[in-house]
Amino acid sequence: MSAEIFYAEPGSTALSARVLLEWLATRAVAPLAATSRIALLRKSTVGKKQNTNSFLELLGPDDLMFLEAAWAMLPGIKNATRAEWPKYQDAFAHAIRAAGKDAPDWSVQAQFEGPCELSERGCKEAYKKHVCALGKLIKGGEVHALRADGPRAVSLSKHVLLPIEDVRKYLELCGFAFEFGKPPHLAAEPLAPMHEWLAMEAAKVGRYTLERAAEILKSAAGERKEAIQPKLEAAAKSGLLPVYEPGQNARRECDDNMRVRPFYDEAFWDDLNHWFKAHTRITYRFPAPMAPSPAQAAEPPPAPLQRITATAAQDAAILSAIRAKGLDPLALPKNEAGQPGPKAEIRSTLDGQPPFIGSTIFGKAWQRLRQRGEIVDVI
Structure with missing residues (x-):
């Protein structure tokens, strides 16, 4: 397979470090879906009258306490990925049964980073990697960096210029080819590299942040971003342009107190096109999104599991901690002479932490489990 080619302007002797870094960042392999991280946790409850309807709500303090207990033996949920999520689901289901x-x-539902967030994270990580690598080469004198006013730069910044021959060597080191000229497929006015990549990813789902939409209009339609973005924000606040939070299909309610977040709030491709047609002379149109694959379309929603109490959180935490130490709650070994027993070990792990705030909470929870037969000592 031939290497991807970086095209430089014919006759150029130097290249902006920013241009090179952005091009390299967009050539990073897009992260697999399994590496997408959790963006939001919510609870799903089933309506009492319509059992087929489920409702997503934000987690309350007691809910978070239950989850913290259920996941006490797992790494922090903050950076958990889609591939790791089943372990948290299993631990939650076990806590429910216990x-x-x-x-x-309620059941816990995870919302993961979408294609745009994944691609943006991948670009940023690749960008940082190349900044570090190029910076070391410049510091070691293997790559020369020039300031725009002429003198040599001793460190890397996006404003410095790199000699073309050094650019060629670095690209070849990274497995890319170098040529003078324009890419054969390039349109008359291409998008800036980073924006082109992100625009392609947003187009897959047909949802664009207002900021990204303005960037695409700047590159594809020649509009000034500083002029068009405030108009998009005003249209969203007035309700003329529906906007949505990431991952949500219920539009944000608009009123005079609504705060539009152009970096966060999203608009659908067809709503943007309708607004262009009704309120501007912009001829550019956002493309329709790609259809989901049959596997994605057929994927069933998670089944609702089973109101939360502090005692349930305490019980689940104790049973989970016992199993994490390789012990069977129904066959706890007797205390060895002079050695702490299972109860003392578990107490040292959990006591004083939520949901065991209070000097007697742990002891009462342990006794409660013993009375119910969920903790049994070997005789």
Whole structure:
């Protein structure tokens, strides 16, 4: 397979470090779906009258306490990926079963980074990697960096210029080819590299942040971003342009107090096109999104599991901690002479932390589990 080619302007002797870094960043392999991180956790409850309808709500303090107990033996959820999520689901399901009649009546739902967030993260990580690598080469004198006013630069910044021959060597080191000229497929006015990549990813789902939409209009339609973005924001605030939070399909309610977040709020491709047609003379149109694959379309939603109490969170935490130490709650070994027993070990792990705030909470929870037969000592 032939190497991808970087095209430089014919006759040029130097290249902006920013141009090179952005081009390299967009050539990073897009992260697999399994590496997408959790962006939001919510709870899903089933309506009492319509059992087929489920409702997504934000997690409350008690809900978070239950999850913290259920996941006590797992790494922090903040950076968990899609591939790791099943472990958290299993631990939650186990905590639900352990809680019995005190189990919550909701299931936990995870919203993962979408294609745009994944691609943006991949670009940023690749950008940082090349900044570090190029910076070391410049510091070691293997790559020369020039300031725009002539003198040599001793460190890398996006404003410095790199000699073409050094650019060629670095690209070849990274597995890319170098040529003078324009890419054969390039349109008359291409998007800037980073924006081109992100625009392609946003186009897959047909949702664009207002800021990204303005950037695309600047590159593809010649509009000034500083002029068009405030108009998009005003249209969103007035309700003329529906906007949505990432991952949500219910539009944000608009009123005089609404705060539009151009870096966060998203608009659908067809709503943007309708607004262009009705309120501007912009002829550019955002493309329709790509259809989901049959596997994605057929993927069933997670089944609702089972209201949350502090005692249920305590019980689940104790049982989870026992199993994490390789012990069977139904066959706890007797204390060895002079050695702390299982209860003391578990207490040292959990006592004083949520949901065991209070000097007697742990002891009462342990006794409760013993009375219910969920903790049994070997005789």
